[in-house]
Amino acid sequence: MTAMRKITPSEDATGTTPVLRVSVWRGTAEGGAYEEFEVPQQDNQTILDVVSWIQQYADPTLTYRFACRVGMCGSCAMMVNGKPRWTCRTHVKKVTEGGALTIAPLRNLPVIKDLAADMDPFFDKWVKAGGHHHPSASRHDPMPVITSETPGRVEANAGIECINCSVCYASCDTVAGNPDYLGPAALQRAWTLYNDAKEADREAVLDRVSGAGGCHNCHSQGSCTLYCPNELDPLSAIAGLKRASAKRFFKGGR
Amino acid sequence: MLDMRLYMAQRLSAMAMGPFVLVHIAVMIYAIQGGLSASEILSRTQGSVFWFLFYGLFVVAAGLHGAIGLRVIAHEMLGLKGWSLGAITWGFGIGVIYMGARAVMAVTGL
Known part of the structure; x- marks a missing residue:
């Protein structure tokens, strides 16, 4: 009898890690475009976690803003799938559409760089x-x-x-x-x-x-x-x- | 784009138009039910100070209300401002009031 292999939270039943397809807006006030990233999906994961993963593991030049991570400071708001959200308190599972996310800087404000809007x-x-x-x-x-x-x-x-x-x-x-x-x-x-x-x-x-x-x-x-x-x-x-x-x-x- | 005066002018003109619209529709239905012809209706409105004031105020309220509403749309949707926005506002308002006044004169004969 073989022992059952424990499935970690980031893996599905097939042993592969499910990924999120994330489009992130990159650019400045002069212009820019969406860039695609594949981010490991977790059971408990906020939009800010996704952005932070990209910055730490895929592209350290990604610019975004956050501070408290607990919904107190009002720093981390972004457009997520076209809607404004506080990203530190927005769970990925509640807002993904077919495993895909589109993340952009806040609407109605000038862009400084990438996801950081000029407040x-x-x-x-x-x-x-x-x-x-x-x-x-x-x-x-x-x-x-x-x-x-x-x-x-x-x-x-x-x-x-x-x-x-x-x-x-x-x-x-x-x-x-x-x-x-x-x-x-x-x-x-x-x-x-x-x-x-x-x-x-x-x-x-x-x-x-x-x-x-x-x-x-x-x-x-x-x-x-x-x-x-x-x-x-x-x-x-x-x-x-x-x-x-x-x-x-x-x-x-x- | 809307300051206090324009906001109040638009809201007050809307308040005035509410009863005007209801009375206008009610009278139209009443007149048609009675089988009055256009010439019979006109014979009753010609020379009437009441209908002159009723439709005269109706036209002024509609001109004000429509022009201010159009001003907001022109600014928010077309990005107009300055003299072009003023021209649209005044042009539309004066145009509606002018055409309405001609109709009121024709109906009341005053």
Whole structure:
């Protein structure tokens, strides 16, 4: 009687290692093309694992970006089979189509090299929408007590887990057609500030999101909410900004 | 591309057009049910300030709404901006209002 040979996780029943056929976009802002790689398939494997395997074992010149590997930092988002994903938390088995993967840099952003997108336009718009907090009190003033049940706080809390991965920005067809549009993440941040009782000038928040590239350009297609890896709802935040600015308009404001 | 004023103009014109469309369709069905001919309908609308204001405002709302919507499409799909975008917006809006105004004048005779 012969002993059964143990099958390792990377092998199938025939003793061969199944492989993924991976098309990876290679190039710079000037242009590029997809390059094919064959990557050993594992039982548990994320898209970031696949990209890292290529960089470590097939082509060390592959450029990509990651940091925490646990869905905290928002660095590793890429287009996977045409959809924006946080690659460190996206399992290969859930997104492969016939054993094939196509990996590209994030949509709607300039490319630096290969899979690394230039995030500057994304963060520039975050700043343009007034993303930083404007304090209404100094450290010498008493701390106001705001319970988590306050309606404004509930609205603000809904958006504060944003990790700025730019998945929503890459998924947004309005950004694709209108490069001046601030985009879902920046507008959601503005909605958070608008609902923050400690924000010094909430009217100024509405001013910043009511310009030519502001919240009123949103077509409510909802890709941002559909693809947000943290299951946030920028679509509703933008709708909130539209409601608030319309109410101000009817009250004789700007 | 849409700032606050254009957004509100488009939403308010849409709000105005809702009842205009419903009343227009209801009156058309009512008139046809009664077997009125075109000349009989026109004899009732000629000289009517009510129908002049009704269809006059309808035309203005449609011109505004359509022009702003077309402006967004022209910018996002064709990449137009600056004077060419302004020309499309104003040209379409004025064209619709001009043609609509001619129709309103013909129907109401005012």
